[in-house]
Amino acid sequence: xxxxxIILMLLCSTVLGCDNFDDEININxxxxxxxxxxxxxxxxxxSLPGLSSSPQGEFLAQYLAETQYxxxxxxxxxxxxxxxxxxxxxxxxxxxxxxxELNATQGPPSNQKAVAKILKAYFFWNITDRWGDVPYFQAxxxxxxxxxxxxxxEEIYNxxxxxxxxxxxxxxxxxxxxxxxxxxxxxxWRKLANSVRLLMALRLSEVDEDKARTEFNDAxxxxxxxxxxxxxxFQHLADANNQSYWxxxxxxxxxEWWALTQNxxxxxxxxxxxxxxxxxxxxxxxxxxxxxxxxxxDNLGVDKESLLGSDIIVQDLAIHLVTHAQVLFxxxxxxxxxxxxxxxxxxxxxxxxxxxxxxxxxxxxxxxxLNTPEVSFNPDNAMEQIAEQRYIHLFMHxxxxxxxWRRTGFPDNLVQPNGLAIxxxxxxxxxxxxxxxxxxxxxxxxxxxxxxxxxxxxxDEN
Numbered sequence: 001x002x003x004x005x006i007i008l009m010l011l012c013s014t015v016l017g018c019d020n021f022d023d024e025i026n027i028n029x030x031x032x033x034x035x036x037x038x039x040x041x042x043x044x045x046x047s048l049p050g051l052s053s054s055p056q057g058e059f060l061a062q063y064l065a066e067t068q069y070x071x072x073x074x075x076x077x078x079x080x081x082x083x084x085x086x087x088x089x090x091x092x093x094x095x096x097x098x099x100x101e102l103n104a105t106q107g108p109p110s111n112q113k114a115v116a117k118i119l120k121a122y123f124f125w126n127i128t129d130r131w132g133d134v135p136y137f138q139a140x141x142x143x144x145x146x147x148x149x150x151x152x153x154e155e156i157y158n159x160x161x162x163x164x165x166x167x168x169x170x171x172x173x174x175x176x177x178x179x180x181x182x183x184x185x186x187x188x189w190r191k192l193a194n195s196v197r198l199l200m201a202l203r204l205s206e207v208d209e210d211k212a213r214t215e216f217n218d219a220x221x222x223x224x225x226x227x228x229x230x231x232x233x234f235q236h237l238a239d240a241n242n243q244s245y246w247x248x249x250x251x252x253x254x255x256e257w258w259a260l261t262q263n264x265x266x267x268x269x270x271x272x273x274x275x276x277x278x279x280x281x282x283x284x285x286x287x288x289x290x291x292x293x294x295x296x297x298d299n300l301g302v303d304k305e306s307l308l309g310s311d312i313i314v315q316d317l318a319i320h321l322v323t324h325a326q327v328l329f330x331x332x333x334x335x336x337x338x339x340x341x342x343x344x345x346x347x348x349x350x351x352x353x354x355x356x357x358x359x360x361x362x363x364x365x366x367x368x369x370l371n372t373p374e375v376s377f378n379p380d381n382a383m384e385q386i387a388e389q390r391y392i393h394l395f396m397h398x399x400x401x402x403x404x405w406r407r408t409g410f411p412d413n414l415v416q417p418n419g420l421a422i423x424x425x426x427x428x429x430x431x432x433x434x435x436x437x438x439x440x441x442x443x444x445x446x447x448x449x450x451x452x453x454x455x456x457x458x459x460d461e462n
Contacts, residue, residue, distance in 0.1 A: 035092075037102040037112040038178035044089035044119055045180050046242075049234045049319040051126050053245035055258070056080070057398030060423065061391075061405065062414045064258040065292040067302050074295060074417060075453065080426040085127055086139060093120040094140040107176030111186055115176060117167040118193045121160045122232075122322075125200060128156045129403045130426045132457040133443045135436075147436045150443035153458035160200065161215055164193045168222055181232065192232055195224040195327050202330045203407060205337070206461040213339045216330075220340065225324040228358050232322040236315065244317035251313055259305040263413045265291030267392060271372045274356055274365035279395050280306035295417020312396065321397065325355040329390040336382045345377040348386055355393040384410050406460045423453035424460060 035043065056076065058064040096102070096116035102109040128134055136156045138148035168190055175184030182188035197219035204212035225231065236244040249255045260280040268276040269289050276289055283290040285303045292305040328351035335344040352375070353366040369375050378385060387410035394401040405414065406424060414422060428451050432440040447455040 036106055036178075037096045037099060037109070037116070038106045038176050040092040040096050041112065041115055041119065041176075042178040042180055044092045044116075044123075045234070047085075047089040047123075048181075048232075048321060049236070049245065050084075051123075051399065052319055052321060052397040054398065057402065058258070058396065059294075059398070061394070061398035061401035062261050062294045062422075063264055063395055063398055063401070064308065065261045065294045065296065066257055067259050067292065067305065067307070068255075068257050068300060070295065070297045070300070075420060075423050076426065077453075079428060079430040079451070080130075081429040082127055082131060082134065083429065085123055086135075089123055090120060091140055091142075093117075093123075106178065107184060108172050108174040110170045110172055111174060111176050111189075114167040114171050114186070114193075115179070115189050117163050118189055118196070121163045121167070121193075122196055124156065125160055125196065126399065128153050129203070129457065130399060131428060132425050132455070133446060135439070147439060149439050152446070157200065157204070157459075161197060164197045165218075165222075168193045181234065188230060191223055191225050191230050192322060194219045194222045195230075195322055197222075198224050198330055199322070199326060202333065203403065203459050205333075206407060207459045209337075213334075213337075216334055216339055220331075225322075225327045228324045228354055230324055231320050231358070234319040234321065236317050236319070238316040243315045244313075244319070246308065246313045246317065247315040249313075250308060251315070256302045256307055258308045259292040259302075260289075260308070261294045262291035263294065263411070263415065264392075264395075265289050265306065267388065267411065267413070271369060271374050272365075273369060273392070275359045275392065275395070278309055278311045278359050280309045282306060294415050295420075319396075320358060323354075323358060323393075325351050325358060325393050326390070328354055329386055329393070332386050333383065336386070344379070344382055344386075348377050348382070348389070351386075351393070352389050355389070358393075359395075383408070384412075387411065406456070421454065424456045425453060427451045427453055 055064065060075065093116040097113055097120065099109075099113075102112050106112070124134075124136065128136075133150045133152050134156070135148035136151040136159070138145050138151075141148070171186050171190055173186075175186065177184060179185075182192075198216055201212050201215035201219060204215070236242055236247075249257070265276070265280070267273075268279070280289060282288055283304055283306050290305045328347050331340065331342065332344050332347035332351055334340045335342045335347055349370055352370055353363050356366045356369070357363050370377075375385070375389070387404065387408045390404060391401055391411050394404070402422075405411070405422070416422070428440065428443070444451050
């Protein structure tokens with residue numbers, strides 16, 4: 001027993017007496033304390049599918065209707081938080097943009113910063129189109145500023161155009177590593193930056209057409225998407241760590257809560273649109289495609305209507321966020337407006353064809369669809385046709401479709417459940433009234449004094 005005490009004392013004195021360990025002794029090489037620039041970019045990219053994989057977005061665009069909990073599918077009467085964007089992808093991207101040094105072995109630092117700028121601009125474009133005026137110039141400063149000013153949407157748009165132009169101009173030869181979107185190919189990132197600029201410019205068509213036309217043509221000249229291979233796509237994996245939202249909800253948790261809406265099915269079924277069997281499954285009871293009236297609170301069930309399609313709820317779903325078809329629809333509209341030369345009908349037909357290719361994997365059925373009287377290009381009804389086909393294409397990217405509906409007013413078959421109009425924006429988070437009271441109140445005052453869902457954003461002149 002005595003020997004045990006002696007040994008224990010020696011061990012204690014040895015452990016306590018050694019104070020000249022190497023500084024790296026407590027560093028786990030498998031858990032780095034600092035992320036590299038490209039690792040931060042990759043981390044931000046993991047947030048991309050959340051921009052479209054949202055029941056709320058699908059409800060705002062009236063793509064999906066609830067089969068079980070109808071109240072959940074009605075519009076948000078309270079606030080919607082934007083904190084996750086700032087605390088997640090945006091702060092990571094800002095870290096890359098502000099970095100004084102970046103590891104050049106992971107790609108030219110200017111390319112790393114360019115990609116970070118493009119992604120930051122894309123996230124902020126989505127944010128400002130949902131909420132309107134938001135913290136921008138003073139945001140992402142960490143402890144240096146917890147109460148940033150809410151900048152106007154016009155100011156944000158102007159700066160986003162400039163940021164995307166700078167990103168385009170600062171690219172050099174050389175790929176970056178850890179890029180889970182384009183595999184480091186900077187030409188793809190260049191096309192994305194310019195395609196986003198093009199689509200942003202179109203958003204200004206009703207509020208500042210001169211600026212819209214100028215920015216549109218500048219982006220077009222710098223080079224936009226030219227094929228579906230250019231699309232901004234987030235590819236989920238057949239792995240629980242990176243599976244799609246809809247697989248997790250419908251398959252893993254057995255939540256058959258979503259059916260195609262009646263208005264969507266009625267746009268697609270009569271013309272035998274080849275995308276419809278991808279968007280939804282035939283109703284179990286009838287074997288036909290049957291839409292559910294949006295907001296209907298009775299006749300609940302999952303057998304009578306077309307549920308969300310089997311191709312949509314796969315684990316390794318590809319999320320298409322910015323697409324060649326969108327660019328072609330934009331070109332069709334720009335040609336119709338006289339902003340660019342080119343044939344509106346050709347752009348329109350190619351947009352529909354590229355959409356069908358994206359969704360079905362082939363162009364089979366495209367020519368037949370384009371020859372149906374309802375879809376065949378009609379110069380007397382061009383703008384409405386472009387808007388309606390764009391809407392059908394944007395299925396499952398509800399927030400983007402909602403923005404286009406707010407801008408154009410089409411399609412005009414969306415309904416008002418219980419007399420409730422479609423919101424024109426999302427309401428600011430309630431806790432901003434306490435966390436950032438002065439700047440929040442100033443932003444609300446610009447809305448007319450109320451944090452309302454029905455105060456239009458700056459570009460919404462309809």
